[in-house]
Amino acid sequence: MTNHPRPILVTGAHRSGTGWLGSMIAASPSPPVAYLWEPFSILHRPGICDARFETWFPYVCPANGSTYLDPIADMLAFRYKTMAELRSVRSLKDAVRLLRDRRDFRRYRRRGARPLLKDPIAVFSAEWLCDSFGMDALVLIRHPAAFANSITSRRLRHPFGDFLAQPLLMRDLLGSFEDQIRRFAAEEQPLLDQAILLWRIIHHVILTYRDRRPEWMFLRLEDIARDPLARFQEIYARLGQVFDEEVAAVIDEHSGASNPAESMDPADHHRNSGKSVTTWKAHLSGDEVRRIREEVEPISKEFYTDVDW
8 A cells, every 4th residue: 555645547448538537537636646657568667667567458466466566556656766767768768758757756746646547458457456555446438339440440459369378367357258369369360350359358357347346437438528527527526536627628628529539649638529439430331330239249238228329
């Protein structure tokens, strides 16, 4: 545990709006919120979190968690690991980033900031994170067709062998998918097939969490996007964050009708949020939508009804 306010975990499937959700929560003035980007990613910076993950979507649990306790505790307390980062510096850009991140961590400590982990890559480790560090969890859910459209349009291939490389993950969470995962790991499948299986796997786990963790917030991206001011007020209230006129202005700036419905820049969170959640209808064919629905239906019906298709 840390001496800071309860950390916040924003997770769910990747390509589901976790960046937007986390950034809008981080706009709160009190207590101040420190946005930490995907520390469970293979690509994360060691100065921010001096833990090594060998696979995408790592599963950390009580059986293997001792290795990760101290590095994550240090990150949540904003203890920057300068020497670990120095060993990874390869360019002037890396050195500038080191100075920026170390400065940010000092500022977070001075302000008593509340850590917010925006990390869909940590979705399978969410229970361990919450149990080990007393986190408040927000789990984001996105329409399966919208998720599939995002995966295929950005050509985001998934290394399914990374699931098989984690026996504890297969044993505890993904056993019912083992045959399909082995087939996808043995031979790369079409992107739409990958997206469908990924959506089913991740949302199967989310359903498990919903049963076991009623205190967590389970949020559909579509509900937030269609009425962002009202929904974020509710989220802020549950988190105990201050929602004021400046926060409302930030949310409106990033979700208003003057913004584009789509952007190819993943770092840009300016969207016409109400329209952005249905852009998949203009990109997927009727046959693709019918196929997606048929394959995800046993799980998706727990989140979406006929009117959502």
